[in-house]
Amino acid sequence: MLLTSLGGIAQSAYAEGNISIAQQFGIGYLILDVVRDQHLIEKQGKEEGLDIKVEWRTLSGATAINEALLSGALDVASAGVPPMLTVWDRTRGRQNVKAIASLGSMPNYLLSNNPAVKNIKDLSQKDRIAVPAAGVGFQSRTLQIETAKLYGAGDFKRFDALSVSLPHPDANAALIAGGTEITSHFSSPPFQYQALEHPAVHKILSSYDVLGGPGTFNVLYTTQKYHDENPKTYRAFYAALAEASRIIQADKAAAARTYIRTENSKLPLALIEKIVKDPEIDFTISPERTFIYAEKLHELGVLKNKADSWKDYFFPEAWTHPGS
Structure with missing residues (x-):
């Protein structure tokens, strides 16, 4: 298109x-x-x-x-x-x-190619999370809601500093290739399915987990x-x-x-x-x-x-x- x-x-x-x-x-x-x-x-x-x-x-x-x-x-x-x-x-x-x-x-999946990251609590300053619109898009807001559950409402923007705005196709390519600052991608279909075909990529969160269902x-x-x-x-x-x-x-x-x-x-x-x-x-x-x-x-x-x-x-x- x-x-x-x-x-x-x-x-x-x-x-x-x-x-x-x-x-x-x-x-x-x-x-x-x-x-x-x-x-x-x-x-x-x-x-x-x-x-x-x-x-x-x-x-x-x-x-x-x-x-x-x-x-x-x-x-x-x-x-x-x-x-x-x-x-x-x-x-x-x-x-x-x-x-x-x-x-x-x-569902949208938060993916990582960092083997040390099993869930969002494992994300550190060394990680960068690719999202289409950092801080304000669907993926960032979903992550903020989950973060508020875990760390309290006062810290709901904890992971905004780790977020980088990048279109899904570019973020997916970076996550699959590895070797870039992008270690995580809050992805969407079809990109998350494509990424999960690669053994180095794994899911750490689904938007359905945050919402309690579809x-x-x-x-x-x-x-x-x-x-x-x-x-x-x-x-x-x-x-x-x-x-x-x-x-x-x-x-x-x-x-x-x-x-x-x-x-x-x-x-x-x-x-x-x-x-x-x-x-x-x-x-x-x-x-x-x-x-x-x-x-x-x-x-x-x-x-x-x-x-x-x-x-x-x-x-x-x-x-x-x-x-x-």
């Missing part, structure tokens, strides 16, 4: 029949890959009487994604639950950013303005996401082929099929355990606003599905 410049496209935002969408790297965005591959937004748009023009972007890291959304250079952003909650918190009463849908529940990894989100001013486009987009989820569930082998094709991935098809069929992974648009992040990050002072339920930070269209 090509990385397209964000410059000069702000004029397309908030125009009914236009939608610009940013995704990041990894199989956590398979629902979007299927939507794109099968032109489902355009298909659903015709049901609404619209010819929808779709623009796709690929970016790495929640910070860049959120800046693009708030500047008007994007209509729809995608990132982990904590970055979405951060921008929801900071835009209340202004842009009023909220989530559209989940992109699926899947939980949403990535979500899609937008501003109140885009939601309200583009009702037909928004409905078509939401319907396309729901359709893509059903397509994946119906034929996971075909979905794996779609990922390889859409992402121009060099990974073996057998590996991608294994990931898509992993019982830990569910490509559902229903949010799962997102409220744990909202609750814990408010307790830690990361979020100023307290959510009473997951529905506070999701647009109403998502309420028709189960959620948490």
